[in-house]
Amino acid sequence: MLPEHNILFKNINTEDCKRMITCFNADIRRYKSGSCIANYDEYNDKIGIVLSGRAVMVRYDINGVRTIIESLEEQSIFGAFFTFNISKRNTIEIVSETDCEIMFVRRSEITKRCEKACQCHSKVVENLLALMSEKTISLSERIEVLSQRSIEDKLISCLEIIEDKTPDGKTPQIPFSTTALSDYLCVNRSALQREISKLKNAGVLTISKRKFKFLRPKD
Amino acid sequence: MLPEHNILFKNINTEDCKRMITCFNADIRRYKSGSCIANYDEYNDKIGIVLSGRAVMVRYDINGVRTIIESLEEQSIFGAFFTFNISKRNTIEIVSETDCEIMFVRRSEITKRCEKACQCHSKVVENLLALMSEKTISLSERIEVLSQRSIEDKLISCLEIIEDKTPDGKTPQIPFSTTALSDYLCVNRSALQREISKLKNAGVLTISKRKFKFLRPKD
DNA sequence: ACTCCCTTGTTGCAATTGCAACAGATTTTT
């Protein structure tokens, strides 16, 4: 994907875009699926934007337990700046799930007053605001899911959010394998499997591969 | 607190501030402790900023179980725009914990291009960006806590984050009662109490009222 | 087609957590 098609440069003409990408010292890199795109063992103010592909932010605790902190779809932003303090007990990494193109920009480059006073600069800041707004929504959804008290409720809450985002006519699809989903819901895999089977047997929903469908009339 | 002292208007002179507050149609309201400041049963694009006092974003599910979604300290922002889709099964409210002053601004007023092209406008957008950045950090911390697999780990993670934020020399303090803390950690109160007692007996930490201290040498 | 590796699905058992109930402490209201 061309960087100028990124939401960050929305409503800015291609000419200005190219100029700004240089002006920002933007760095565009490609990663194979399964690569480590970034890790947060030290502070830096780089902002990453997923131009194409999909990545996840993961944490491994001292026992090696994996937690998927966030799923980063196309157009998502990430960076130490948007995340909690780096703890000594955890390792946080951004890992590509598919082949990815990532654009890196220093936050300070974006927020600093541009000497050249280019108009599009403030436009970029506004666009960044919109991206961040989306991020807070995505994080809030995550909290919504994790704050459920039982595995069943976590699962249903998660699936409902996916369902809500699915365009009419399309079949809702989980962006993870069941194993990864358990890391995302922060529960034991086999306990999650048990709940899935229970819901299937109870006729609440159907799940086949990653596609699912609630059987009750949507209220 | 004077609204012009709010972070949103940082680096903007008092004169311009007053002008902008009018320009934005900013609405400043006072609330007694325990009042409902906002509820998200319908969409609106109002942004709320806590000028003084403290509030919480809470959810009550159909069973009346309370979850404290966020603790909103002074200078925090909130709004439906930053939150997940409103579900029919949940009620989300902002409730004041102390007496509060809240400033409401419509998001569209801030992001729209100002006809008068006032310079400070883009400064406000940048400030909003900083506020949102803090918000994403605060939400990420919340996820960090909730993603822990046991009550003990949730508690420790939560306390460590509070400890990290406490200025040197001051005693770290939980912003909640134990009962409210259990709603924040999304666990049963007496189970939480049990874990607190266990940690105290094991000599890991001391807790008296809301003040606490880890006894192990900080690593 | 075969191997290797990872995922799915299941189960018994152990550990953790939730629930309910209660007594005492603390805070708020009258």
Place this chain on the structure above:
DNA sequence: AAAAATCTGTTGCAATTGCAACAAGGGAGT
């Protein structure tokens, strides 16, 4: 100051969840 309401701390028991182990399924690569 008394009464009411809320919060703290504890415990036995029930329910949920985690753990470990295993069999079976599916995909990628040779």
